[in-house]
Amino acid sequence: MNSLVVVAVAVCVLVPGARCASETIAWCFNLPSCNETTWATIAAPFCNGTRQSPINIVSANATADANLTAFTFTNYSNTSALTKIENTGDTVKVTLADGVKISGGDLSEDYDSLQFHLHWGNGSTTPGSEHTVDGKRYPMELHIVNSKASYKKNTTLAVGDSTGLAALGFFIDVMSGTNTAQPPGWNTLTSYLKNITEKNTSVSMAAGISLDDLLFGVDRTKYYRYLGSLTTPACNEAVVWTVFKDPIMVSKDLIDLFGSTVRFSNSTSSFMTNVYRSIQNSQPVRTQPTSSATRHTLSLMSLTLLLGTFWG
Ligand SMILES: *[C@@H]1O[C@H](CO)[C@@H](O)[C@H](O)[C@H]1NC(C)=O
Ligand SMILES: *[C@@H]1O[C@H](CO)[C@@H](O)[C@H](O)[C@H]1NC(C)=O
Numbered sequence: 643m644n645s646l647v648v649v650a651v652a653v654c655v656l657v658p659g660a661r662c663a664s665e666t667i668a669w670c671f672n673l674p675s676c677n678e679t680t681w682a683t684i685a686a687p688f689c690n691g692t693r694q695s696p697i698n699i700v701s702a703n704a705t706a707d708a709n710l711t712a713f714t715f716t717n718y719s720n721t722s723a724l725t726k727i728e729n730t731g732d733t734v735k736v737t738l739a740d741g742v743k744i745s746g747g748d749l750s751e752d753y754d755s756l757q758f759h760l761h762w763g764n765g766s767t768t769p770g771s772e773h774t775v776d777g778k779r780y781p782m783e784l785h786i787v788n789s790k791a792s793y794k795k796n797t798t799l800a801v802g803d804s805t806g807l808a809a810l811g812f813f814i815d816v817m818s819g820t821n822t823a824q825p826p827g828w829n830t831l832t833s834y835l836k837n838i839t840e841k842n843t844s845v846s847m848a849a850g851i852s853l854d855d856l857l858f859g860v861d862r863t864k865y866y867r868y869l870g871s872l873t874t875p876a877c878n879e880a881v882v883w884t885v886f887k888d889p890i891m892v893s894k895d896l897i898d899l900f901g902s903t904v905r906f907s908n909s910t911s912s913f914m915t916n917v918y919r920s921i922q923n924s925q926p927v928r929t930q931p932t933s934s935a936t937r938h939t940l941s942l943m944s945l946t947l948l949l950g951t952f953w954g
């Protein structure tokens with residue numbers, strides 16, 4: 643979960659007239675002077691808080707909650723909704739058009755989908771997802787950042803609300819076999835990386851791929867839910883986290899492009915690698931009731947029906 647915009651807005655509010663650059667609060671993944679070990683100091687009180695993300699999800703400890711229903715994804719099939727792709731110096735971020743939103747999933751209201759970005763390690767062999775499940779770290783993680791519709795995309799308001807933001811986390815795993823350039827949506831997305839190799843560079847995206855194309859193969863009714871934070875400074879504890887169980891399967895060649903194409907800064911700087919925060923204190927996690935409970939309910943229902951028929 644990336645908060646560059648949030649940090650920039652906060653600085654603009656505190657220092658009216660100052661240049662509203664996200665670099666005003668210096669944080670990074672790759673230098674000892676600003677890496678994660680410094681965040682609690684440079685971005686107190688949030689980054690050293692008690693509801694920080696990411697976490698390791700212990701699947702056996704997730705409690706059943708039948709309120710965790712399916713989401714409604716609006717404009718996720720729209721192939722014109724991915725507008726701009728950008729190298730922020732910390733991630734690759736894609737801006738979403740107005741009208742993209744989510745509801746359901748036990749969220750209290752509609753949330754506008756603002757942007758998505760990625761976290762990774764170094765190719766398929768050095769995993770870099772932020773969340774882990776039972777200690778397993780996946781190669782990459784995609785975060786779709788959503789803000790309560792009532793805040794009309796004002797992230798200053800959203801980060802002041804303990805449920806102002808809803809983040810959707812999707813793991814990315816290596817597709818088995820010898821497939822390359824798959825799935826097609828990811829082939830298109832990664833084709834833009836060569837255009838944004840340096841920090842602060844961006845290009846417009848042509849129509850062609852949708853969010854649904856990128857979320858290919860994921861059962862979006864199966865997920866973990868907990869309350870956490872942004873995973874980058876200022877680490878605001880304002881996020882309802884949804885972490886989907888199914889990973890998106892992407893071919894190895896495309897995963898490898900992230901750590902070998904875009905750079906942290908200019909053309910002489912290092913490739914952008916290991917752009918994820920380490921695991922924070924655990925939190926209570928909820929998930930859908932298990933299918934065995936569903937089967938039990940169903941069998942009770944059948945029995946009732948059977949007895950009903952028998953007793954006429
Ligand atoms: C951050 O930098 C410190 C040195 O100041 C180093 O010990 C540590 O391993 C670095 N952490 C990460 C996550 O890179
Ligand atoms: C975080 O740091 C701030 C400032 O140093 C301090 O006031 C606060 O108590 C710390 N919070 C926690 C949970 O350690």
Ligand SMILES: *[C@@H]1O[C@H](CO)[C@@H](O)[C@H](O)[C@H]1NC(C)=O
Pocket residue numbers: 700702703924925
């Ligand atoms: C998870 O469950 C294990 C035992 O199954 C327990 O030791 C641990 O404290 C639990 N963790 C949390 C966060 O509840």
Ligand SMILES: *[C@@H]1O[C@H](CO)[C@@H](O)[C@H](O)[C@H]1NC(C)=O
Pocket residue numbers: 706707708709
């Ligand atoms: C489900 O939602 C209802 C109504 O908001 C609430 O009373 C109940 O505690 C929730 N169930 C769980 C398991 O959180």
Ligand SMILES: *[C@@H]1O[C@H](CO)[C@@H](O)[C@H](O)[C@H]1NC(C)=O
Pocket residue numbers: 717720721722723739740741
């Ligand atoms: C898809 O999104 C674009 C960009 O916001 C918008 O102009 C268009 O109306 C949307 N299409 C549909 C079918 O909603």
Ligand SMILES: *[C@@H]1O[C@H](CO)[C@@H](O)[C@H](O)[C@H]1NC(C)=O
Pocket residue numbers: 716717720739740741742
């Ligand atoms: C999708 O986005 C477009 C552009 O903002 C909007 O006009 C349209 O109403 C949205 N679709 C739905 C189903 O809300």
Ligand SMILES: *[C@@H]1O[C@H](CO)[C@@H](O)[C@H](O)[C@H]1NC(C)=O
Pocket residue numbers: 764765901915
């Ligand atoms: C990433 O992997 C490449 C090749 O596998 C290696 O040359 C490079 O040193 C690695 N970078 C880091 C930061 O580990």
Ligand SMILES: *[C@@H]1O[C@H](CO)[C@@H](O)[C@H](O)[C@H]1NC(C)=O
Pocket residue numbers: 796797798799
């Ligand atoms: C966001 O809301 C804050 C607080 O109401 C306000 O000061 C700020 O101007 C708003 N920002 C934008 C971009 O509208």
Ligand SMILES: *[C@@H]1O[C@H](CO)[C@@H](O)[C@H](O)[C@H]1NC(C)=O
Pocket residue numbers: 836837845846
């Ligand atoms: C990306 O760069 C290639 C050359 O490497 C160029 O042909 C293409 O037009 C660029 N795409 C965009 C969207 O700027």
Ligand SMILES: *[C@@H]1O[C@H](CO)[C@@H](O)[C@H](O)[C@H]1NC(C)=O
Pocket residue numbers: 663664665841842907908
């Ligand atoms: C990126 O932009 C920021 C603010 O505009 C600037 O301070 C920084 O030097 C730029 N970085 C690079 C590598 O161009």
Ligand SMILES: *[C@@H]1O[C@H](CO)[C@@H](O)[C@H](O)[C@H]1NC(C)=O
Pocket residue numbers: 907908909910911
């Ligand atoms: C690239 O950035 C480094 C510091 O990050 C700087 O020392 C160097 O002069 C820059 N090179 C170019 C070509 O801009």
Ligand SMILES: [Zn+2]
Pocket residue numbers: 643644759760761785873
């Ligand atoms: Zn993120």
